[in-house]
Amino acid sequence: xxxxxxxxxxxxxxxxxxxxxxxxxxxxxxxxxxxxxxxxxxxxxxxxxxxxxxxxxxxxxxxxxxxxxxxxxxxxxxxxxxxxxxxxxxxxxxxxxxxxxxxxxxxxxxxxxxxxxxxxxxxxxxxxxxx
Ligand code: HEC
Numbered sequence: 001x002x003x004x005x006x007x008x009x010x011x012x013x014x015x016x017x018x019x020x021x022x023x024x025x026x027x028x029x030x031x032x033x034x035x036x037x038x039x040x041x042x043x044x045x046x047x048x049x050x051x052x053x054x055x056x057x058x059x060x061x062x063x064x065x066x067x068x069x070x071x072x073x074x075x076x077x078x079x080x081x082x083x084x085x086x087x088x089x090x091x092x093x094x095x096x097x098x099x100x101x102x103x104x105x106x107x108x109x110x111x112x113x114x115x116x117x118x119x120x121x122x123x124x125x126x127x128x129x130x131x
Pocket of ligand 1: 024028030034072087117118129
């Protein structure tokens with residue numbers, strides 16, 4: 001009986017830790033990606049922008065499920081899961097918009113997509129952190 005409880009506690013804390021790892025992995029990858037995107041725009045390096053976007057998308061995909069997002073919302077913000085999850089959808093849309101504009105060599109429009117992407121990060125962080 002005691003052993004069972006210890007095992008159960010171990011399993012529970014392991015799953016809590018891995019849920020945290022998903023967030024940390026996802027955010028770490030998105031941060032690395034968006035820094036590459038920024039570097040690419042500032043240095044006029046389209047390949048760097050594209051590589052960065054691939055990373056942002058990879059990280060965003062890991063943290064786009066409503067159930068995962070809801071876990072991180074403060075108790076009084078649970079009703080805002082749709083807004084938070086729209087921020088994640090906006091990030092993947094922006095990634096596509098930036099890529100399409102790069103294809104057209106429409107760099108100013110592409111850069112606007114990058115600003116919108118940053119705003120989407122802040123939109124979700126603002127809810128989570130009660131800014
Ligand atoms: C759908 C919600 C959501 C979106 C969108 C989002 N984040 Fe996060 N982010 C979180 C949560 C939840 C945390 C952890 C709580 C906190 O730090 O306040 C977090 C934390 C972070 C952290 C700190 C990670 C750590 O180890 O503590 C970084 C860096 C980060 N996000 C980067 C980004 C970037 C870059 C973007 C946009 C490309 C982004 N996030 C978009 C929800 C989101």
